[in-house]
Amino acid sequence: MSFRTLLFVLLAIIRPVSALASSLSLGERRSAFLRSAEQSVTATDAITYTMLPGQSFKSYPGNTTWHISSWGAECVVKLDPKPDGACCPYAVVRLASGAKCPVGRVFKAADAILAKDWLPYTPGLTTPTVHVFNGTKDSGLLKCNDDATPIENTRLMNSILTQLAPGDTLVVPPGVYCMGAGVIAYRLRHVVVDINGELYFSQGMKEWPKNANDYLIAMNFFGLTNVTFTSTTRKGLVKASGCTKWYAERLAHGGGEGGNTLFHIGPDVNLTYASSEILIEHLSFEDGPDWQTYLEKITNVVVRHVSVKITCLPVIGTVTEIINALALNTDGIDVWGSNVHIHDVDIVNGDDCICVKGNADGSGIMSENWLVENSSATGEGLSIGTMWSGNFTTRNVTFRNIEMPHTRKGIYIKVDTEGNVVEDVLYQNITLLGSTLQFPVMIGPIHQFTDQRCAWSWPWIETGTCGTFSNARVNVSIDGLHISRPNGFPSSNMADMVIIGNNISRPTVRLANIKIDGLFKDKGLKTCDDPPTTAIGYCDNACYSANVITDGSYPIKCTAYSTTVESGKCAPRVGAVAQRCASGKAEKDVLCTGSGLKCT
Incomplete structure (x- = not known):
């Protein structure tokens, strides 16, 4: 090829490129060059x-x-x-x-x-340091009634938390420390928090710190890796003044809500990763205004030898249960996460005792691989739910060897939002000591927001119907349940089990080794006129549109979804009006003492 021919070929190649380049600004040409250079460097490199x-x-x-x-x-x-x-x-x-x-x-x-x-820890890179919290102790005279001391102690605590490096320990010495909500730390790694005194968040509804949206969480941790919360003296206490400054006052203001969580561990606020390798042991949590502990989006966690209590009254019977129930939303141990072991804990509270939570946030972290064992729980039960987002899976969860003295519910599954799945769940050797205020077993609705009035106080205070509507799928086994009768109130005995499904989702429940004890242990079940309560006997038909498989130890009956009530008769309480009334409609009727509704 002659030089002239070669020159024409090169010009044919270069001119279109030059024309394109001339149409771009200097900044655009620079960005294009950098992208090209970057791709040429990284496109074949192993990541x-x-x-x-x-x-x-x-x-x-x-x-x-x-x-x-x-x-x-x-x-x-x-x-x-x-x-x-x-x-x-x-x-x-x-x-x-x-x-x-x-x-x-x-x-x-x-x-x-x-x-x-x-985020591995390499010993020797830094020298571990013990940081001592030398906050101002309560003299016993003020009883944490001032505001200046809590503010200063919280500021000091936060200052120390920011100084913790891998291998360090924060020690809270014995004594009572008046605290203000807003203790907060981010990305603690490979540290120990050793609480040997009492962190007392003493403020009430008016004084408790707030941000623009809500009350602050008392103790709030995000993005933790390999962190231990412990008490070497076994006397560490995190508490608030719920019994004296929160529960009754917020009810007087028209509801059971208000305040915020006492102790919270959550995901990293920037990269959204779950907190991991967490140990909580030998600590007590008391009288928080709202949830006591919430471990949100977490993996590889152990909670052991922990006490969570609402201390207003000792657990002695039905009257106490009603009064303690005023402490609404005081969940004991709530967890959304995987690889969870909770054992040797003692819980007395006014809402869910130990609760499987969850949120389908896109991370794929579900609540799975749990073992909860060898514990005591009194309150709203061993719960699964609520998964508000829907499309959340709970699987491979076992509750076993748990005693529940004078609890309001025993086993409680409430996942009725779209797409939720509960599978491979086992309740084993659960013993209800004394009567329950509501039901030993309830599987189905979420009382907080169902439009069928299945309120928290249903059916013993509030009338109405109780139904489910979503395609949530439940598959659970109960093997070894000890029920002590009577449950509920005199002349208003509660069914042992309430199981509610619908036409698109029938919960599957396997029952084995069910034992009935108590005052009426020899009384058989009967078909009640208006389940789930009856004046005499115990309902065997408070089950609606469910698939129950039994070994014969508990002969429960389930009403088919197609069973409806004709116009002019009272609407059944189990199932919604749209499901149980032949017309799908009802109107209020005071003569229908159960649901308060008559099919039209």
Whole structure:
């Protein structure tokens, strides 16, 4: 080829490129060059990544396309290739020094290198330090009734928390420390918090600190890794003044809500990863205005030798249960997370005792692989729910060897929102000591927001019907349940079990080794006119549209979904009006003393 011919060929190639370049601004040309250079450097390089705690690519179908993107200052793997944007990071990409995040690149785990350890601790890199909380102690005369001391003690506590480095310990010495809500810490790693005194959040509704939206959480921790909360003296206490300044006052203001959680561990506020490797032991939590403890989005957690109590009255019987029930929303131990072991805990409260929570936030972290055992619980029961988001899975959960003295409910499953799944759940060797105020077993509705008036006080105070409507799927086994009769009130005995489904979702419940004891242990079940209560006897038909499989130890009957009531008769309480009245409609009628409704 002659030089002239070669020159024409080169010009034919260069001119279109030059024309394109001339149409771009200097900044655009610079960005295009950097993108080209970045892609040329990274497109074939193997990616090294670390999974975020508790998350797995397997939580989505195998044909899911993952992308490398940015999340704030981090290079991450997520579904959406756009920076930040939709939830959620699943893994962090480990970049070489000076390397840029290849945003938009398709990520394939099979072609990448997994670095297994998440934020590992290497002893020797730093010298462990013991930080002593030398806050102002209550003299016993003021009884934490001033505001200045709680504010200063909380400021000091937060200052120490920001100083904790891997290997450090924070020690709270014996004594009573007046605290204000708003103790907060982020991304603590490989530390111990040793509470040997009493952290007393003494303020009431008027003084308790607030932000623009709500009352502050008393103790609030985010994005923890390998953190222990303990008490070497076994006398550590975190408490508030719920019995004297919260429960009765907020009821007087028209409801059971108000205040915030006493002790909370949550996900990282920036990268959204779950707190992991958490141990809570040898501590007591008392009289918080709202939930006592909430472990939100967490994995690999142990809670042991912990006491959670509302101390207003001792547990002695039905009257006490009613009064303690005024302490609404005082959940004991609520957890959303995986790989959970709770054992040797003692709970007396006014709402869910130990509760499986959850939120389908896109991270794929479900509540699974739980063992709750060898404990005592009195309150609203061993609960699953509420999963407000829907589309949440609870699986492989076992409650076993638990005593429940004078509780209001025993077993309580309330997941009636769209797409929820409860499977491989076992309640084993659950003993109800004394009568329950409501039901030993309730499976079905969520009392907080059902439009069928299945209120918390249904059916013994509030009339109405109680139904479920979603396609939530429940599959649970109860093997070894000891019920002590009578339950409920005199002349208003409660059914042992209330199980409620619908036409698109029938809960499957397997019953074995059910034992009836108490004052009426030899009284047989009867078909009640208006379940779930009856003046004499015990209903065997407070079960509606469910699949119950029994070994014969408890001969329960379930009403078919197709069973309806004709116009002019009282609407049944179990099931909704739209399901139980042949017309699907009803009107108020004071003569219908159960539901208060007559089918029209």
